[in-house]
Amino acid sequence: MKTRCLLFLALHLVAALTIAARASAEGQTPTPAQRPAATAAPAGNAENGKKLFTSYGCYECHGREAQGSTATGPRLGPRPLAFAALSKYVRQPTGQMPPYTSKVVSDADLADIYAFLQARPQPPALDSIPLLKPLINR
Ligand code: HEC
Known part of the structure; x- marks a missing residue:
């Protein structure tokens, strides 16, 4: 009898915790309006981003190709x-x-700059550059 009672209590506890966890998770989920742009990058225009990267002077320090x-x-x-x-x-x-x-620099401008940065070509593999070859695998 006693064990059954304990089991009953334990099940209730689990159920209560599950409900509480779900409620608090829901409470924390921001509405789309509150959600920061963190999760997904906003859609930007890379062509315009290239122009802005130049006109705002980012290129002066980071290079025209954002190569640094x-x-x-x-x-x-x-x-x-x-x-x-x-x-x-x-x-x-x-x-x-x-x-x-x-x-x-408005958020929309920054989104365009971001698209430009993402669209930069990947740098070539080091071992594809003959001059660097002797320096690799030494
Ligand atoms: C006067 C030079 C200068 C200009 C102009 C400049 N930056 Fe920077 N930026 C830096 C330096 C130097 C750093 C390294 C951290 C520091 O010292 O602030 C940096 C760091 C950054 C970082 C952080 C990178 C990382 O990996 O942590 C971002 C992002 C960035 N810059 C974006 C931009 C953008 C976008 C623009 C144009 C709107 C811009 N910067 C204009 C000099 C500059």
């Missing part, structure tokens, strides 16, 4: 940070880079 330079700014493409992280950094950089607020 050890002297001025890191490579940004073809695999940029997640959009939310990139956007956060551009708005509030923590290093040498100047900030670009949304008044200067």
Whole structure:
């Protein structure tokens, strides 16, 4: 009798916890309007992004192909940070880079720049560059 009672209680506990977990998960799920652009990069226009990358001067430090330079700014493409992280950094950089607020570079502009960065060609494999071959596999 006692064990049955305990089993009954345990089942109830499991059910209650399951319901509570589901409710709290639902509570945390942001509505589409609240959801940050973190999960998916917004659809942007790479052609326009290329123009903006030049006109906003990103290229001055990151290179025309966003290839970066050890002297001025890191490579940004073809695999940029997640959009939310990139956007956060551009708005509030923590290093040498100047900030670009949304008044200067709108979110739509940034989405286009992001599309441009993603569309950069992959760099060639190191062992496909004859000059570098002697340096690899040493
Ligand atoms: C004056 C030079 C300069 C300009 C102009 C500039 N950046 Fe930067 N950027 C940097 C430097 C330097 C860093 C490395 C971190 C730092 O010191 O802030 C950086 C870092 C970044 C990062 C973070 C990269 C990472 O992997 O952490 C992003 C994203 C970025 N820049 C995007 C942009 C975009 C987009 C523009 C144009 C709207 C731009 N930058 C214009 C110099 C610049």
